[in-house]
Amino acid sequence: MQIKPMTFVKKDLFDPGAHDPLTLVELIATQKRWANERLSETEMMIQVPGAWAMYHMYFVWQEKLSALQFCCQFDFRVPNPNRADVHTLLTMINERLWLGHFDLNTDEQTPMFRHNLLMRSGEQANAQQIEDVMGIAAAECDRFYPAFQFVLWGNRSPEDAIGAALIHTNGRA
Numbered sequence: 001m002q003i004k005p006m007t008f009v010k011k012d013l014f015d016p017g018a019h020d021p022l023t024l025v026e027l028i029a030t031q032k033r034w035a036n037e038r039l040s041e042t043e044m045m046i047q048v049p050g051a052w053a054m055y056h057m058y059f060v061w062q063e064k065l066s067a068l069q070f071c072c073q074f075d076f077r078v079p080n081p082n083r084a085d086v087h088t089l090l091t092m093i094n095e096r097l098w099l100g101h102f103d104l105n106t107d108e109q110t111p112m113f114r115h116n117l118l119m120r121s122g123e124q125a126n127a128q129q130i131e132d133v134m135g136i137a138a139a140e141c142d143r144f145y146p147a148f149q150f151v152l153w154g155n156r157s158p159e160d161a162i163g164a165a166l167i168h169t170n171g172r173a
Helices: 021-032 080-094 127-153 158-165
Strands: 036-038 043-049 054-062 067-073 101-104 111-118
Touching: 021 036, 021 043, 021 054, 021 127, 054 127, 067 127, 080 101, 080 127, 080 158, 111 127, 127 158
Parallel strands: none
Antiparallel strands: 036 043, 043 054, 054 067, 067 111, 101 111
């Protein structure tokens, strides 16, 4: 799988060391005209269109840890009868990831991609780091969205669902 880098922010728009990570997220979202909202001083949510759905991306800045937590949430809930199969699917998906992981939000029962960015020794986040995380999350969500659909609404086993979702086609229709 090849992940296309996201290039949202004009390089001369700002000095990358002058802003906290959430300000950078806000600048990226504003420039792309994506719906965004600061939920608090340390939290932000944006909506990003994907190939299959609108994804909800959440960012939480933890200054004491110098960490930016990132979640990209799907637009559907997992019904109770499907949870065991979805947990199996999540394990199979996570075995295929190099960065981040998928899990199931306990409160809302929605699958999400999660990752944390650590900024040690006073390092500042830069737009490219944030764009990369957003791009990887959107690409992985797009890549595995069909597998969730196969399990939840196609009555397929997790093994069949992941196999069908990862079929690579050549050429164009």
